[in-house]
Amino acid sequence: MYKLIILGMLLRNIMFIVFFPLSSLLQQVDSNPQFIVDGATRTDICQGALGDCWLLAAIASLTLNTTILHRVVPHGQSFQENYCGVFHFEIWQYGEWVDVVIDDFLPFKDGKLVFVHSASGNEYWSALLEKAYAKVNGNYEALSGGSTSEGFEDFTGGVTEWYELKKAPADLFGIILKALERGSLMGCSIDITSATDMEAVTFKKLVKGHAYSVTGAKEVNYRGQSTKLIRMRNPWGEVEWTGAWSDSSSEWNNVDPSERDLRINMEDGEFWMSFQDFLREYSRLEICNLTPDALKSRKVRKWNTTLYTGSWRKGSTAGGCRNYPATFWVNPQFKIKLEEEDEDEDYSSEKGCTFLLALMQKNRRKERRFGKDMETIGFAVYEVPQQYIGKPAVHLSREFFLSNQSRARSEQFINLREVSTRHKLPTGEYIIVPSTFEPNVECDFVVRFFSENKHGAVEMDDKISANLPTEEQLNESQIDEGFKNLFRQLAGADMEVSVSELQTILNKIVSKHKDLRTKGFSLESCRSMVNLMDKDGNGKLGLTEFNVLWNKIKNYLGIFRQFDADKSGTMSAYEMRLAVEFAGFKLNNGLHQLLITRYAEPDLAIDFDNFTCCLIRLETMFRFFQNMDTDKDGVINFNLFTWLQMTMFA
Secondary structure (H helix, E strand, C coil), rough: CHHHHHHHHHHHHHHCCCCEHHHHHHCCCCCCCCCCCCCCCCCCCEECCCCCCHHHHHHHHHHHCCHHHHHHCCCCCCCCCCCCCCCEEEEEECEEEEEEEECCEEEECEECCCCCEECCCCHHHHHHHHHHHHHHHHCCCCCCCCCHHHHHHHHHCCCCECCCCCCCCCHHHEECCCCHHHHHHHEEECCCCHHHHHCCEECCCCCCCCCCCCEEEEEECCCCCCEEEEEEECCCCCCCCCCCCCCCHHHHEECHHHHHHCCCCCCEEEEEEEEHHHHCCEEEEEEEEEECCCCCCEEECEEEEEEEECCCCCCCCCCCCCCCCCHHHHCEEEEEEEECCCCCCCCCCCCEEEEEEEEEECCHHHHHHCCCHHHHHEEEECCCCCHHHHCCCCCCCCHHHHHCCEEECCCCCCCCCCEEEEECCCCCEEEEEEEEECCCEEEEEEEEEEEEEEEEEEEEECCCCCCCCCCCCCHHHHHHHHHHHHHHHCCCCCCCCHHHHCCHHHHHHHHHCCCCCCCCHHHHHHHHHHHHCCCCCCCCHCCCCCCCCHHHHHHHHHHHHHHHCCCCCCHHHHHHCCCCCCCCCCCHHHHHHHHHHHHCCCCCCCCCHHHHHHHHHHHHHHHHHHHCCCCCCCCCCCCHHHHHHHHHHH
């Protein structure tokens, strides 16, 4: 009943919201629409009915840096000159800048913009930017609720650091000054303890669960002593701090006259407060450091940057965190090489290389409409063992992680789009292991590595190879008489095993092994095995061909039982990976994903019949390649006939 009432209220409100093209508003609503009036400023961003204060705080901070602003909001757009009803915005998305083109239809109700609007009334750049951001993320609804760091990063391509203000470092004010000097964007918020706290206003007019911009910091001379101040902005465009150093505070009467022009004398949502009050009242500070790609100014110190994309997939690369030691090792791995120590020691006297490491999950806000939300993510960093230094093609094994502790890690696993942490480690090589908290959680991600000095980075993955035993096909005189007699009974009068006969033989054998859970070998699986083992091309297996297959199946049965650790009669996707490697095959993450997709059941279990078909196909295809690679350079050439022969009949 309550759901129906709420739905009715929503529908009733929507009925009165009309999307007007601004060109038609010239007569209906606004006779003089402007894209930007007297420059883009913080007062152009006033929150509307949408719960996207996190985004608006980011847009407000964006106006403090005209270089970045003009990249996101390109010059030369207006409702007058060369106006054609569309606008362009540049938004960073997971490693690349995207040109977002929108029309000029905006949501109005009772002649007023429903969502973000400018204090000047006829200025629309902020509303159009909000619409472009909604387009990137699927719709306006997807923008409800979020972290300011998302907007910061999507407007700069930067990386965000988080500071818990109850545990703030002693030099945080210096960090803020340095961030402002570098052009970094900053935001902060006050944690809520319950749903009723959301956007509750304190007695000194601060809003809980609400995103604020940090727009400045300054040390002033107050009664002969140096006092640290910080400037904030509420995206509502109103509701300001009323404590010390607020707009009407008496503290301003006791500062040096040259500093009194800092004082703000209007209700625009912006205010000053002491740094001590800031630490006491707020819970968290977000600082978005700019990448060299986002800002070209020589005055801003640049970072060396490396970016990798990856994915967690069920059964192959979604191993979960260290709480799951049996699967943690299958997560994607990336190696970084720290080559130069820091030149200055801004944050500690400890020698080493300072770097920022950021793990970002992709497209989760866009996928909200499909019932998905942010996953809980984090990462760990390990020192590369001596024997693997300088080697990129190594995926570290389960045994390594069982016996080695991490050298650094994300401060926590959290369900935000990005988790990032600043670290300092000695020069050397390290492995980054990004993961979701629980295994078998699917998601795409981006790993970004930022350092102030020279570094190297590479994705760690096994080089594809196979260590196969020499295969000798015995002639009939060399085959045991007992096996010959068995073959005569199985093959029938033509002394050849057909596809259907092979299916009958294998399923009779498997049915006798009660420890194996299987639906039996399918006709298609048996046809595949016959095609792979049939050397003379008659579609059947003779004595010597069947002997080779028989020995392979016995060998695979032994491996299957060895790696079926829980004796369930099936192999898990992660046990499968170990078994494939034990059988002599080194595969990369992409191939492991393909194997699980092709051979695993919906519950990610692999039956003995699928395991056998998988290994026979792997071995046959490796041998096919090795036979054609006559010069052993890892490259083969073949004509169309050979290609069809290999793909159609294997």
